[in-house]
Amino acid sequence: MRLKNKTILVTASGQGIGHAAVLAMAAEGATVWATDVNAELLKRFEGVANVHTAVLDVMNKDSIQHHVAAMPRIDALFNCAGVVHAGTILDATDKDWEFAFNLNARGQFWMIQAVLPKMLAQGGGSIVNMASVCSSVRGLPNRFIYGASKAAVIGLTKAVAADFVAKGIRCNAICPGTVDTPSLQDRINAEPDPVQARKNFTARQPMGRLAQAHEIAPIVVFLVSDESAFATGNAYMVDGGMTI
Secondary structure, eight states: OTTTTOEEEESSOSSHHHHHHHHHHHHTTOEEEEEESOHHHHGGGTTOTTEEEEEOOTTOHHHHHHHHHHOSOOSEEEEOOOOOOOBOTTTOOHHHHHHHIIIIIIHHHHHHHHHHHHHHHHTOEEEEEEOOSBTTTBOOTTBHHHHHHHHHHHHHHHHHHHHHGGGTEEEEEEEEOOBOOHHHHHHHHTSSSHHHHHHHHHHTSTTSSOBOHHHHHHHHHHHHSGGGTTOOSOEEEESTTTTO
16 A cells, blocks of 8 residues: 555545545555544545544634644645635735635645644655646636635745755645536536536536546645655646646
């Protein structure tokens, strides 16, 4: 098993990519702490081998510090929590901007800051941050706040990688294209014409289909495993050809 003897902490584990990643890492032998702000969603892991659950709000620094302190070791962190705002800069509000950057970027900053001392004391660790193809990689229509916050994630990732590259710490980001998750479905259902909205999301994928969450999980497994020991500071596209 590729992740045997590793202890991994995952945020936003209740559904979507986070949920798929937890299952994939547990199947590879890792002890996974699946966390989410929604306790009800964590019930999906009842009976799943190697998975422990805990309620964790990445926008609450005290909650993060308390949870991390309770873990004897952390070999890897998958920062998956995030939010998507729609609209151009003319639609953006200060409130939405603040919320997106607090969740998408500052939440990752706080999580990394909390786990790094344990990783350094252990002699190493792997951090995987959820970014997006919609970021500094590519601009997409009506995603002003989201794209800006995910660009910040890529910058954060490279900065951490550069500071700790000689100390056994690896930090990478993943940049998915459009993934068919409950979050996406909620956004589709909020549109005046959900059927057309789904067609529009699908049309921007060169493969002609949306990704499934389980298709994103393998890159996370790779990046937390020893197979990626020489990889750090990278933003990995898993975008169905959007950046060809």
